[in-house]
Amino acid sequence: MNKMLFDALKRGLKAKNITYGDLARRMNLSEPTIKRIFQEKDCKLGRLIEICDAAGIEIEHLIGSMNRAPDQGSKVTLDVQRRLAQNQSLFFVFILILEKFTPESIMRIHRLSEASMFLYLRDLEKLGLLQIGRGLHFRLLVEQPVQWDFDGPLHATFITMNRNFISWCIAHRGDDGHFLSFSRPMRRQTADLLRQEAEELAERAKLLSHYDQQTTPEEDLVGYKWAWGFGGSPFGEMMHVDPHPRERTSRKLVTAD
Structure with a gap:
């Protein structure tokens, strides 16, 4: 039970982008103390409530969400x-x-x-x-x-x-839509780094959505779609170039010469 509770709490902290250092400062404790609590996954109920208060997380919502991970579903x-x-x-x-x-x-x-x-x-x-x-x-x-x-x-x-x-x-x-598109030359290592960062951002989006669903009335939630594409641009395959419209005229001039 404690492990599940602390796993849910860690997901909530990650969704709200709160670090152990942030918690320590808000609770006037040392960061090693906070880390030890999470490593041991054990503390008194009063301390758990203090952590939730410092993080802005309702303990009722935490308990309700502890059996379900963000990607858990059918x-x-x-x-x-x-x-x-x-x-x-x-x-x-x-x-x-x-x-x-x-x-x-x-x-x-x-x-x-x-x-x-x-x-x-x-x-x-x-x-x-x-x-x-x-x-x-x-x-x-x-x-x-x-x-x-x-x-x-x-x-x-x-x-x-x-x-x-x-x-x-x-x-x-x-308006309601957001779209970015550009191409830049870069090393493969740089592309791999950007891909990893995008995947981490996607995971954060899932965590935030999971937290919102546990803490917000359903009628106040709006469905958002996430789509992301990234890769070496296949410009040769993406574009089609027709023969120049004046090609025939040029051929006639060349033949006449």
Whole structure:
């Protein structure tokens, strides 16, 4: 129990970017004392409450989150992914549901009838992803975040979704979307360092999201998508150059000479 509690506390500190040194200063203790508490993973309840207060973490939320890591969730089987890949609209309905869209909002946005929406929910129920209640009410049977196999049956759909997302970010940059794009020459070692830093930032984003979900009412949370691409630019493959439009005229002049 203590190990799980301290593991959850460490995730909370990392999400809030609080170091042992920060805690020591806030609690008027030495940094070695704080480190020893976390190494031993044992202290009195009063001390634990003091640590949570100093970090700005509610102990109730800490206890509620200690059994779940940021990446813990449900992995969709390959068979279910194949079935979803055969019906892209069904897959998109499921994604919207995971993003907290209600059946009514999905119907409004995509101009679906209630009968059509119910049939989509029924298909998802047959796949074991949710359980239908009265009307359009349902209960999810999967735990988030849902884990997909990017190179699996839905690979082509994921590529399309990410292309659409990047296009949206470009169109809405400066508003709700953010987009950066540039190319620079650099050593491979430098590229590896940047890749590692980006992966660490992604992990921090997951930790922050995990903390927000444990401490914030669901109606105050907004779904954000993270997409990042980095690599040696394949300019030769990315661009197509046609023959110069005046090529034929030039050939005639050369022939005349």
